[in-house]
Amino acid sequence: MKLYLDSANIKEVETMMSYGIIDGVTTNPSLLKKALPISGLNITQHLRKLCKIMKGKPVSIELTQRTHKEMVKQARNIIQKVKCNNIVIKVPVCTIINGKETFSMDGIKTIKSLSECNIEVNTTLIFTPEQALLAAKAGAKYVSPFTGRMDDYLRDTHRIKYDKKDYYPFQGKKNVEDEGIISGIDLVQQCVEILESYNTEVLAASVRNTQQLRECSIVGADIITVPYTVLQLMVVHPKTMQGMKQFDKDSSEEYKAL
């Protein structure tokens, strides 16, 4: 299983790369909005820097255009301007027209056009296995089911109070479901099962805590993308800390000087 960093922050990417623990990076417009004022670079320079730090490992960059023609053009522009060979183009599975609730298949059309030109596509905002299936059929290299946001959706539609970081059970809650999806992890599992015979990798996204990460791995996600803070928390356990304190106490000066 591969582990990606879900961040556009240059320092965070540099740090996790220096530990040798990440296999890729995912960005989105919201993450870039937060990271750009910190770097002070323009968007092209910033994206190029992220790609260079990742030394050939995939960096997902999301399209912000919404029609097939504009999306293909923007993907080509990004590749041409950023000038790195590890760019993965992130395409929303379903685009909206002029900010309205009218959906279009332009996302799917774009996945097909880009994939046919050997441009790797990560399909984003996946909330049903059917969306994942369509993306895979159109040639997507990756599909990103949104685990945490799926849990948010289930809790919102059933008026359950929560904090975004709260763990939501894999087994769901009684009578809480969305057309047979009972939790974010269940969504990941169904995507894994439905795409078994495809070359498309399931990239679990929107992961908010370490338990969710573990469960994504157990249900067979090929890749999990994780925020910096969740990656840091993976190393922590009270008994590890307690054990460290005891070993520190029991280490003689002679031993420490060794």
Ligand code: E4P
């Ligand atoms: C990454 O590909 C996604 O854009 C990201 O994981 C979304 O995470 P969020 O739901 O916590 O914003």
